Amino acid sequence: xxxxxTIRGWGFVAGACVLVFAGHMFxxxxxxxxxxxxSSSAYILCAFAFALTFRAESAEFLHxxxxxxxxxxxxxxxxxxxxxxxxxxxPHPLWMNVDGPAAVTVDRDATIRALLQFGGLGSVFLFGxxxxxxxxxxxxxxxxxxxAIAVYSVWxxxxxxxxxxxxxxxxxxxxxxxxxxSFLSANSAATLFGTFSVLAAAEFVQAIKYRGQxxxxxxxxIEGKLRRAVLPGLALVFTMTCLALTASRAGxxxxxxxLFILVGWELLATNRQRISWRVPASVFMIFAGVLIAxxxxxxxxxxxxxxxxxxxxxxxxxxxxxxxxxxxxAPWSGYGLGTFATVNQLxxxxxxxxxxxxxxxxxxxxxxxxEEAGVxxxxxxxxxxxxILFKIFRGVGxxxxxxxxxxxxxxxxxxxIGHGITDFALEVPSIALYWSLLLGIGAGLAAPRASxxxxx
Numbered sequence: 001x002x003x004x005x006t007i008r009g010w011g012f013v014a015g016a017c018v019l020v021f022a023g024h025m026f027x028x029x030x031x032x033x034x035x036x037x038x039s040s041s042a043y044i045l046c047a048f049a050f051a052l053t054f055r056a057e058s059a060e061f062l063h064x065x066x067x068x069x070x071x072x073x074x075x076x077x078x079x080x081x082x083x084x085x086x087x088x089x090x091p092h093p094l095w096m097n098v099d100g101p102a103a104v105t106v107d108r109d110a111t112i113r114a115l116l117q118f119g120g121l122g123s124v125f126l127f128g129x130x131x132x133x134x135x136x137x138x139x140x141x142x143x144x145x146x147x148a149i150a151v152y153s154v155w156x157x158x159x160x161x162x163x164x165x166x167x168x169x170x171x172x173x174x175x176x177x178x179x180x181x182s183f184l185s186a187n188s189a190a191t192l193f194g195t196f197s198v199l200a201a202a203e204f205v206q207a208i209k210y211r212g213q214x215x216x217x218x219x220x221x222i223e224g225k226l227r228r229a230v231l232p233g234l235a236l237v238f239t240m241t242c243l244a245l246t247a248s249r250a251g252x253x254x255x256x257x258x259l260f261i262l263v264g265w266e267l268l269a270t271n272r273q274r275i276s277w278r279v280p281a282s283v284f285m286i287f288a289g290v291l292i293a294x295x296x297x298x299x300x301x302x303x304x305x306x307x308x309x310x311x312x313x314x315x316x317x318x319x320x321x322x323x324x325x326x327x328x329x330a331p332w333s334g335y336g337l338g339t340f341a342t343v344n345q346l347x348x349x350x351x352x353x354x355x356x357x358x359x360x361x362x363x364x365x366x367x368x369x370x371e372e373a374g375v376x377x378x379x380x381x382x383x384x385x386x387x388i389l390f391k392i393f394r395g396v397g398x399x400x401x402x403x404x405x406x407x408x409x410x411x412x413x414x415x416x417i418g419h420g421i422t423d424f425a426l427e428v429p430s431i432a433l434y435w436s437l438l439l440g441i442g443a444g445l446a447a448p449r450a451s452x453x454x455x456x
Contacts, residue, residue: 089333105336190251381409395446
């Protein structure tokens with residue numbers, strides 16, 4: 001295997017982080033043109049990385065995880081069949097009123113874009129798995145992510161304090177009193193900052209647990225802990241503050257639960273390993289104190305918004321009912337990947353127009369996936385994600401030194417899925433790329449160690 005510590009290796013790993021955060025900065029790459037631009041960039045980056053550096057690692061990963069590759073291939077093939085009349089469930093009746101060849105999808109262009117995006121996600125996932133084949137590379141990625149998270153969170157907080165309700169000097173179309181960072185939705189920002197908080201918390205705990213060299217003095221060990229804890233500690237405070245300022249009720253609730261799950265899981269793991277519980281317990285108390293302080297200082301708007309929970313929930317129910325009915329009308333075939341906008345126009349009536357006319361997603365990743373993909377492709381997508389998470393979970397017991405980071409990736413996935421039940425962050429291209437990269441890193445770390453550089 002090629003050595004990592006080369007300019008080329010550094011460049012590819014840094015390029016992946018730059019790609020993800022550049023997407024975040026460009027409104028989440030949440031337009032057709034930007035999503036295609038960043039998907040194309042992902043293809044190019046991964047193609048060069050596989051050809052020049054990670055060819056052996058990616059081939060090794062696919063060899064040991066053929067089930068993931070076969071599921072991904074099935075989804076791609078079935079998705080392309082939606083562009084024809086021969087896909088699952090047959091052509092949609094809408095095409096009977098249109099001149100030209102029929103298809104399963106109601107919008108060929110949207111389905112082609114969705115397939116290209118899905119391929120980009122798969123490329124980034126494989127890239128993450130290949131680079132995590134070497135533990136040193138994985139540690140470098142987490143360090144680089146921590147720098148990017150800290151910088152982005154400080155920027156988001158500062159710009160919100162200086163010019164609330166604006167993005168790059170332009171008035172936000174929605175959420176004028178809530179922090180949205182570089183996104184058009186404060187709820188999407190909440191999902192992102194929630195996951196940032198979990199990663200920062202994991203790195204903070206990792207720093208506190210640092211023991212240094214066996215021969216080092218107590219002062220040396222403490223100095224090492226403090227030096228390693230500064231950046232993740234700073235990132236944790238700012239990410240949690242930004243999370244509170246998004247005033248996203250579900251985002252704050254799910255992210256808070258995730259943080260306590262992470263620290264509680266670490267406490268249980270520490271007790272099983274018969275290591276002193278005092279370090280994780282003290283960290284647990286620090287998290288609780290920081291969370292309470294931030295909520296008091298920054299969370300007034302979020303607390304006020306919980307008072308309107310019932311009325312907003314009714315609006316969500318109207319959206320869910322309309323699109324669930326659409327799914328039941330074509331359960332096997334779906335309407336085509338990426339066709340939400342077209343379907344949303346088809347299901348609007350006078351009773352639900354007020355709720356449906358301005359939305360860009362169903363606000364439930366499961367309903368939207370089933371509506372667009374149908375039962376067969378949708379089940380394959382859910383199975384693929386579930387299998388990846390299961391492999392990462394199994395890796396927690398296999399990787400002693402990287403176990404905390406693997407737990408963090410699982411807890412981050414809990415945020416994406418949990419908040420995805422009531423919102424649409426995973427429909428934002430840059431956020432989907434970010435999760436794919438984390439899942440790839442997790443799957444690569446969890447894989448059995450065959451490399452001489454793998455380590456524990």
